[in-house]
Amino acid sequence: MVDKFKCEKCSTESDRIDFISNNNVCPVCNKHYYLDAWQKLKIIIDEGSFSELGTDINSYDFLGFTDTKAYGHRIKEAREKTYISEAVIAGSAKINGTCVAIGIMDFGFMGGSMGSVVGERIRILSEYAIKERLPLIIFCSSGGARMQEGIISLMQMAKTVSCIRRLKESGMPYISVINNPTTGGVSASFASTADIIIAEPESLFCFAGPRVVKQTIKKELPSDFGLAERNLRNGQIDMIVNRNEIKDRLSRLIKIFLKA
Ligand SMILES: [Zn+2]
Known part of the structure; x- marks a missing residue:
């Protein structure tokens, strides 16, 4: 029996193998579904070109934080589930032959x-881009700050933004790619400070999600609140690009920047 995938948007059943070979995009309605960091990397870069940075830096539960589970336990679970050591992987790679510094976030690692x-890791990546004169690309996907690290997590907003500023002062370009969802402290820091912001179709990109905003202001929100299409109309992002076309679009943009 062929394993089927039923799209939650258009309700069409497709062969799961077609869905997976289409990079988790519904072949009928183009709805983009979750990919993990390694899957995204595989689509974007030239095969075998990735060299990872910052692998010796790992989370430490300095507050001894416990909610329903200890923070240390949550990290261990996330590592086992995602096969990555933290919510972003960073390194150098090639895109259609051009060297770049690239970071990929994974929503599956503690949101x-x-x-x-x-x-x-964003600091190491941006410093590397400055030193090696490489364009920086970050695929963003985040629910926000890591509450288990208290105020230290909030400080990462200022830290990453200042790193991006240094990169810009060095004259190197920075492109962010918004994957669904990108909210909270990441949307309010390095996701929004790129020279070009690309979003996947219907990706959510906002500070507070629609449910929280609705509860706060006690008003109905537009059905497309925070979605890429509305953000494009309002000037929050620069372009919407289908996942299967992102590699070539990035490649073209980088070449334009590097010639400038
Ligand atoms: Zn569909």
Whole structure:
């Protein structure tokens, strides 16, 4: 029996193998579904070109924080589930032959939350881009700051933004790619400070999600609140690009920047 995938948007059943080979995009209605960090990397870069940075920096439960589970336990669970050591992987790679510094966030790792390690890996990546004169690309996907690290997680907003500023002062370009969802402290820091902001179709990109905003202001919100299409109309992002076309679009943009 062929394994089927039923799209939650258009209700069409497709062969799961077609869905997966289409990079988790519904072949009928183009709805983009979750990919983990390694899957995203595979689509974007030239095969075998990735060299990872910052692998020796790992999370530490400096507050001894426990909610329903100990923070240390949550990190261990997330590592086992995602096969990555933190919510972002960073390194150098090639895109259609051009070298870049690239960071990829994974929402599957504690909601892509930004703690001290995410902030530090973004710093290492941006410093590397400055030193090696490489364009910086970050695929963003996050629910916001990592509450288990308290105020240290909030400090990562200022830290990452200042790193991006240094990159810009060095004259190197920075492109962010918004994956669904990108909210909270990441949307309010390095996701929004790029020279070009690309979003996948219907990706959510806002500070507070629609449910929280609705509860706060006690008003109905537009059905497309925070979605890429509305953000494009309002000037929050620069372009919407289908996942299967992002590699070539990035490649073209980088070449334009590097010639300038
Ligand atoms: Zn569909």
